[in-house]
Amino acid sequence: MEKKKITIKELAKILGISVSTVSKSLNDSYEISEKTKLKVQKAAKKYNYKPNRLAVNLKSGKTKNIGVIIPNILNTFFTRVLYGIERIAASEDYNIITCFSRESYQKEVANIELLSNGSVDGLIVAIAEESQIKDDFEHFKEAKADGIPMVMFDRVTDAVHCDKVVVDDFNNAFNTTKHLINLNCKRIALVSTIDLLSVGKLRTEGHKKAIENAFNKYDEKLVIKSNVDNVLQETISLLNNEKIDGIFAIDEDASLAAIKAVKIKGYQIPNDISIIGYANEKIAENLTPTLTTVNQHGITIGKTAAKLLIDRLKNEKNEVVTKIIETNIDQRSSTKKLKTLF
């Protein structure tokens, strides 16, 4: 039942020829006669020979593995990115080794440590929340210094000099808020549970600029910087205190909370309040009403990151690039042009 794995050496002994002949035959070398090749390949099949990847890798100095470090696999955005990465990786015969930092600085350091021990040829990373808060990216720099190519996506930092794939969060948020303004919204709230992340800050800034551009003033009272546990309550409070006709929720939890809060207060979406949020399609399409969202194109981000990395693995190019992925607004039923009095 438990056939042991057979090695080239054993195969050679069985066939009464040398290891190198076996190796070359298996690799279809031009040096070997067709007859021998055939004999060897037949035997290999018979004994179910498979080259030991570890040995091949050690020899070649390559692993054909890509390390991916993701803050939270339960977040569908990241799973979509992962999906994209895998599509490209698989097509180029790379395996992916996935680690989850669970937003922890410690875990992230450990992950990097582990993967840079020669387990992978390169790294694709989104920075953990805690690392962003601590503003500590030394572990990434070390990995880079060790000569491990790295591409960062979504959660990136200027502190590390490497390829990056990002969304233009500032401008997207700017445009999204402008979209709401064009719908004739006058009092637009922003709801966030990710203000500790760079992307959260950027989106908030973009929103701010759009508001200032349009109305020449920016009311901090309409901006909720909260967390998963409190966001619903805080949004309800806002609705209690202020007249609102538009909400821009800049992450999934904020979006879900915003909808709930508006319903609880008995307002109509989109007749009283238009909402644009962030959420994956399956959720957005099954909410009532369906939610107009900013589509982040996670799969595209993943594919782009993987391409970038594999490209770098293949060619020794030097210029570092930052790719910006375009987003767009997926129009659904939570937004509507308000009648304006003129």
Next chain:
Amino acid sequence: MEKKKITIKELAKILGISVSTVSKSLNDSYEISEKTKLKVQKAAKKYNYKPNRLAVNLKSGKTKNIGVIIPNILNTFFTRVLYGIERIAASEDYNIITCFSRESYQKEVANIELLSNGSVDGLIVAIAEESQIKDDFEHFKEAKADGIPMVMFDRVTDAVHCDKVVVDDFNNAFNTTKHLINLNCKRIALVSTIDLLSVGKLRTEGHKKAIENAFNKYDEKLVIKSNVDNVLQETISLLNNEKIDGIFAIDEDASLAAIKAVKIKGYQIPNDISIIGYANEKIAENLTPTLTTVNQHGITIGKTAAKLLIDRLKNEKNEVVTKIIETNIDQRSSTKKLKTLF
């Protein structure tokens, strides 16, 4: 900038001592004097030495990697399982190498092929839909024959003799339907988009038995075996033709379609029709009304599978086990006890 990775040999040369002394010092061997150890360890830190994992693995014959093959990472059930696996793996210092079969037989064979080349110490797998349809599991048997420990979860087969982690789909479905019956539902439909999967068949059978037990007859007309693209339309048709007061939707797509169909037909949930479905929490809680679901405990399944595998990796035990994970019904607003005329 690009420090090359330093090896034991180089370290030895720098220090003017032998490789073996360096190796032993690094591994804190009792054979080496404290003084030398200290010297070596200091130098190792200075030159940022890290053992080459490939070499260590080749030497030890272990990889400390667990291979995971998942049919579809975009399915939240599987991402939850993956999360559970990673939690345990990380705590035991195992890396996970994740492959996606994307429900394809071909891809699954390739994945197995790849991973059983010595990349991993063991495998955790859920079978691809296509393989289940083809009823072809030879690739798993080969991997087993190669001596690679394997645990299957959720999508399993009797054809392969290995550890398994499953949910008792038959009995759960039986109990779920009974739950609907206890709510006084008399005409209960079943909606499925996974009839090609073993789990789908089991759930359908469990449902059938519950219906037969209660009513002494089973109406095939109330059973929709469809696919993602057509399920909504077929459910609407059913609602057009039959009087229904309960729906058991045995997968996420079916659940979403069932709710939509009922709403489109203008029936009230749960007043006219009670629905129990399968969906992850985030979705279930944000539907209108919130959806009563069968909770599959994906994370627990993942954790259990990982524990089983690591256990087997550590101890050379022989008996194969099948762990059954208990499910439960998460009560939400899509079900309600109907008033009964008596």
Next chain:
DNA sequence: TTGAAAGCGCTAACAC
């Protein structure tokens, strides 16, 4: 307490 050398499984330069 330290070092030389073999060997994990494989490839490839170089001999024959």
Next chain:
DNA sequence: GTGTTAGCGCTTTCAA
């Protein structure tokens, strides 16, 4: 066309 051998980076036995 085939074989010998060195070596990838590491651990470990055995000798010094």
